[in-house]
Amino acid sequence: MIEFENVSMRYGPGREALVNVSFQINRGELVFLTGHSGAGKSTVLRLILGLETCSGGNLIVRKTRIKDLSRSDLALHRRQIGVVFQDHQLLHDRSVGDNVALPLEIAEFPQREVKRRVRAALDKVGLLHKEKCPPDHLSSGEQQRVGIARAVVSRPHVILADEPTGNLDPELSANIMSVFEQFRSVGVSILIASHDNFLLSQFRHRTLTLDHGRLRSNA
Amino acid sequence: MPNSRPSVPSQAKQSLMSLLLQRHADAARQTVSRIRSGPLTASLISLVIAVAVTLPASLLLISLNLQTHLGKLNETSEITAYFPSDLPENRLSEISEHLHTQFVGIEVSYVSTALALAQLNEVGAFQLILDSLDNNPLPAALIVRTDEPSVATARKIEKVLLNLAEVELVQLDTLWLQKLLAWLRLLDSLTSALTIIVVGGLLLIIGNTVGSSVQNKREEIRIIKQFGGTDAFVRRPFLHFGFSLGAAGGILACLLTAGFGHQLGIAAKALALLYQADFVVVGLSYGQNVTMILLSASIGGLAAFFAVSRKIASFGL
Ligand SMILES: Nc1ncnc2c1ncn2[C@@H]1O[C@H](COP(=O)(O)OP(=O)(O)OP(=O)(O)O)[C@@H](O)[C@H]1O
Ligand SMILES: [Mg+2]
Numbered sequence: 001m002i003e004f005e006n007v008s009m010r011y012g013p014g015r016e017a018l019v020n021v022s023f024q025i026n027r028g029e030l031v032f033l034t035g036h037s038g039a040g041k042s043t044v045l046r047l048i049l050g051l052e053t054c055s056g057g058n059l060i061v062r063k064t065r066i067k068d069l070s071r072s073d074l075a076l077h078r079r080q081i082g083v084v085f086q087d088h089q090l091l092h093d094r095s096v097g098d099n100v101a102l103p104l105e106i107a108e109f110p111q112r113e114v115k116r117r118v119r120a121a122l123d124k125v126g127l128l129h130k131e132k133c134p135p136d137h138l139s140s141g142e143q144q145r146v147g148i149a150r151a152v153v154s155r156p157h158v159i160l161a162d163e164p165t166g167n168l169d170p171e172l173s174a175n176i177m178s179v180f181e182q183f184r185s186v187g188v189s190i191l192i193a194s195h196d197n198f199l200l201s202q203f204r205h206r207t208l209t210l211d212h213g214r215l216r217s218n219a
Numbered sequence: 220m221p222n223s224r225p226s227v228p229s230q231a232k233q234s235l236m237s238l239l240l241q242r243h244a245d246a247a248r249q250t251v252s253r254i255r256s257g258p259l260t261a262s263l264i265s266l267v268i269a270v271a272v273t274l275p276a277s278l279l280l281i282s283l284n285l286q287t288h289l290g291k292l293n294e295t296s297e298i299t300a301y302f303p304s305d306l307p308e309n310r311l312s313e314i315s316e317h318l319h320t321q322f323v324g325i326e327v328s329y330v331s332t333a334l335a336l337a338q339l340n341e342v343g344a345f346q347l348i349l350d351s352l353d354n355n356p357l358p359a360a361l362i363v364r365t366d367e368p369s370v371a372t373a374r375k376i377e378k379v380l381l382n383l384a385e386v387e388l389v390q391l392d393t394l395w396l397q398k399l400l401a402w403l404r405l406l407d408s409l410t411s412a413l414t415i416i417v418v419g420g421l422l423l424i425i426g427n428t429v430g431s432s433v434q435n436k437r438e439e440i441r442i443i444k445q446f447g448g449t450d451a452f453v454r455r456p457f458l459h460f461g462f463s464l465g466a467a468g469g470i471l472a473c474l475l476t477a478g479f480g481h482q483l484g485i486a487a488k489a490l491a492l493l494y495q496a497d498f499v500v501v502g503l504s505y506g507q508n509v510t511m512i513l514l515s516a517s518i519g520g521l522a523a524f525f526a527v528s529r530k531i532a533s534f535g536l
Contacts, residue, residue, distance in 0.1 A: 051445065071450070078447030089442050105245065106448045108238060 001027045001062060001158065001189040002048060008056035009043055009213075017043040018213045020057070025191060030184045032200055033193040035210030041193035042086060044210070045160045048191070049081060050074050062157065079107050082151035084161040086193075088143045090135040096146050097122065097131040103154040121153040122146075124179050126172075141167040148176060152183060159183060159190045165199055177203055242455065249456040250463050261464065264428050268468025271417045271424075272515055273475040276503065278410040280480055282403060284487075284500050286371040298373060300380045301358040301388040304332045311359060314383060322376060324366040332357050358387060374400055418518060421465070425522035429461045433530040444536045450528075457527045458520050465519020469512035476511075477502055 002025040009018040018040045025031050033041050046052045047059055050066050059066045062080065069077055082103070090099050097118050104114045122128045125145035135143055144167050151159055159180065165173040177199070180190050194200065200207060209217045302311065308331065315327040330338075335357040363380075365372055373391065377400065380389045391397045433440070440453050484500035491498050503511070 049445065075444075075447045075449045078445065081447075083445065085445075089445070091439055091442060093439075102443070103446045106443060106446050106452060108242070110237070111241060 001025055001029075002191070003060040004044075004057070005060070006057035007047065007054045007059055009040075009047060009052060009054045016213050018047075018054070018210075021210075021213075021215045022057075023208055023215060023218055025189050027189055028184055028187045030180060030190040030192070030205045032205050032207040033191055033210065034195055034200060034207055035216075037195070038212075039210040040213045041195075041210060042162055043213075045083070045162055045191065045193060048158070048160060049078055049083060079103070079154065080157045082154060082156035082159045084144075084147045084151045084159075084164045086162040086166070088135075088140075088147045090143060090146060090150075092134065092136055094134075095131065096127065096133050096135055096138065099135060099146055100150045100153050102150060107154060109154075117153050118149075121149040124152065125149045126175065139167075141169075141172065144168065145172075145176070148179070152179065155183075155188075157188060159188055161190070161192045163194055163196070164192060165194065165196055170198065170202075173199055174202075243459070246456045246459040250459045260428070261467075264424065264464055265467040265471060267424060268421055268465065268515065268519075269471030269475055271420055272468060272472035272511065273479065275410050275414040275417055276472060276476040276511060277479045278406060278413060279507075280476060280483070280500075280503060282406045282410065283503075284483070284498075285399070285403060285406075286374065287501065297391070298363045298376055298380065299390045300361045300363070300383075300386050301390070302360065302385050303387060304358050306359055306385055308359075310385070311361060315361060318361075318363060318376070318379065321379060322365075322372065325376070326364040326366070328362045328364075330360040330362065332359050335360065370399060370403070374403065421468075421515070421518045422522045422525075425461050425464055425519045426526040428464065429457050429523040430526040430530055432460060433457055433527055437534060440531070440534065441536055450531060453531060454524070454527045458523050461523020461526070462516050462520040465522075466512055466516035468519070469515030472515065473503070473508045473511060 004021050004023050007018055007021045008016070010016045021040075021044070033044060035041055043052065047054055047066070048061060050069065053067060061077070064073075064077070066074075066077070091102070100118045100121055101114050104117060109117070119128060119131065122131055125148050127142060127145055127149065130138060130142065130146075135146060138146065144164065148161070148164055151161065161180070164180075165176055168176065173196075180192070184190055207217070207219060208215060308329075311329055315329060318325060318327055361380075363376055365376070377389055377391070380386055391400065440448075443453055480500055480502040487498055487500050
């Protein structure tokens with residue numbers, strides 16, 4: 001599903017964020033991505049989304065090289081991916097429900113379907129009662145869960161989550177993990193970037209460890 | 220629970236028609252909320268557009284009314300076109316037929332060079348001069364008379380005649396008509412020049428308004444792009460916004476022009492008393508009003524298109 005072949009990436013001359021990273025994530029697999037702050041976790045996710053391009057190596061998602069995608073194909077590629085951003089990235093001038101609806105509106109789902117799916121997604125993260133609220137009235141953990149609902153609402157092939165449990169207590173973290181687990185069981189590939197040791201030890205999944213942009217372990 | 224396998228977001232689930240409807244309903248909803256968030260700006264811009272469009276529209280109104288009404292002050296009008304004396308006669312009858320197919324109620328008579336000479340000979344004073352010439356110097360001429368006096372028709376006939384390659388000179392029977400037509404020509408080129416300036420101004424005003432609206436939505440656009448929004452998807456609500464601004468301006472301009480026409484009518488009535496004639500100012504037609512609105516709206520859409528495209532490119536998303 002996702003294939004890194006000796007991928008390198010630098011943000012500028014001498015600013016190496018990733019060096020020769022190679023790994024694979026299969027269909028229906030849930031993988032953790034860990035490492036110190038600044039190790040390059042978010043960069044891996046940004047590369048998969050096509051928000052950055054690698055400066056060396058090959059990055060293949062669902063059998064296509066991201067580099068080869070045209071502008072409009074890149075947009076279609078991104079619609080297949082549900083993403084949770086480290087800093088939430090919610091739109092503050094619309095309600096929680098409308099935020100969750102965004103990926104569906106972009107993919108031009110019929111209005112009725114949008115309503116139904118948004119409510120289902122919010123229900124999964126336990127925020128159905130906040131549908132009409134502005135995101136600013138939510139706690140940081142609640143905003144994070146809105147981001148998670150938005151990532152899964154379009155039932156994507158791939159889910160990328162950047163510190164999805166950063167602001168959640170163990171019980172909520174377990175809830176969110178079970179949501180991801182449900183998607184994994186129907187064939188979705190999931191990559192979760194986290195340095196939450198509790199999460200990593202409690203849920204045993206293959207873990208990629210980055211160290212200064214190099215892949216140190218894959219176990 | 221995820222219901223089934225993850226499904227590809229699919230547009231095929233709904234018909235093209237309902238998809239298009241939904242797209243535009245969405246965009247319209249966003250336009251309404253954008254206008255609601257800055258009602259003063261939107262209405263001020265519409266008013267500026269309206270005033271700008273009213274300028275050339277009013278000139279057009281004046282020109283149209285002059286053409287239809289001033290002709291009534293005159294009796295029949297007569298237009299003479301002169302041709303080289305060696306032009307074959309059958310070409311002249313061709314031209315005459317051509318005029319008959321284009322205009323109803325006209326009378327075209329042909330004055331050959333020989334006939335012209337004969338007519339001059341009757342006037343005794345020219346006899347000596349004419350006798351001293353070796354060949355006939357007089358040009359052939361077509362004289363066009365219109366049954367109903369109308370400046371507009373006279374202008375059209377003049378134009379057709381001037382467009383002929385062979386014609387040497389076109390003359391109208393009365394000086395005042397010639398002067399009027401010259402003024403009308405000036406008015407028309409003034410209208411054209413003003414229209415070009417106004418179109419340019421509208422492109423700038425609407426482009427700038429939409430551009431700053433895009434700038435304010437930069438963060439939103441970035442997030443939309445991250446979730447796979449295409450350029451077209453990002454552009455659509457802004458195109459609607461520009462189109463709506465243009466349309467609103469156009470509608471207001473129709474009202475303003477109608478108001479101007481009404482004022483002109485009051486002034487014309489006073490003038491009509493002096494001339495003991497009767498002229499009523501006719502406003503722009505239904506079609507002309509619709510054209511004005513559509514034109515203004517299209518300019519709005521076009522300006523928005525350029526503004527959004529330029530902005531998105533400058534964001535580098
Ligand atoms: N936009 C950018 N421009 C320049 N350098 C950047 C940019 N984004 C990240 N970097 C650098 O790339 C390296 C990897 O950053 P990245 O965000 O991937 O780390 P991370 O593992 O996600 O860290 P954290 O756990 O703190 O989120 C860091 O050294 C960072 O300084
Ligand atoms: Mg990060």
